Amino acid sequence: MLYYIFKLMDRVKRKAYSKYYKRILNIHRSVSLGEVVLDKKNITIDKGSYIRSGEVASGEASVVIGRYCAIGSNVSIRARSHDFRVPTASDFNEENLRVHGDIIIGDYVWIGNNVFIRHGVKIGDHAIIGANSVVVSDVPDRAIYAGVPAKLIRINEELIEPELRSSVVGENEV
Known part of the structure; x- marks a missing residue:
């Protein structure tokens, strides 16, 4: 019984955070x-996107996520990071330096679980990022990227444009 009470409290808390952020x-x-x-x-x-879990850190830069993006669990989207020249505070400077770079994620992008996206990266429309990848460079439209660091696996030539998907889905039903 106690388990269900905590689950309910967690759901209420998440819904409140979602409303606050929106x-x-x-x-x-x-x-x-x-x-x-x-x-x-x-x-x-933008419209229709979801993020299962993780963090989006913008700092002084911006993060833009397009329409109908599917972002998995434990995804880290970080438009800011430590500057390698002064990565931590010290006795001489009380703040560490930061670097910032806008992140743009296009429309209809699928990002797998446990992905890290570095500052300054642009991910094109209809791209797919494989699970456990580290994205440190731009990803073109329709590209499938995976790995550490993420590299091009192939271009998705089989992609069905969103406006045509309903007719294709109907054909594949058994």
């Missing part, structure tokens, strides 16, 4: 946010 950020009302931590500025998420 109110202070530019997040479409149809977006589904799971257990996600978001910075409180410079984040845009």
Whole structure:
């Protein structure tokens, strides 16, 4: 019984955070946010996208996630990072330096579980990022990338455009 009470409390908390983030950020009302931590500025998420869990850190840069993106669990999208020249604070400077770079994720992108996306990266429309990948460079439209660091596996030539998908899905039903 106690388990179900905690599950219910967790669901209520997640729903409250989702409403809060949608109110202070530019997040479409149809977006589904799971257990996600978001910075409180410079984040845009368009219609129909979802994030299962992870973090989106924008810092002084911006993060833009397009329409109908499917983002898996434990995904880290970080538009800011430590500057390698002064990566930590010291007795001489109380702050560590940061580097920032906008991240743009196109429309209809699928990002697998446990993916890290580095600052300054652009991921094109209809791209697929394989699970456990580290994305450190731009990904072109329709590309399938995976690995550490993520590299081109192939271009998705079989892609069915979104406006044609309903007729194809109907053909494959058994």
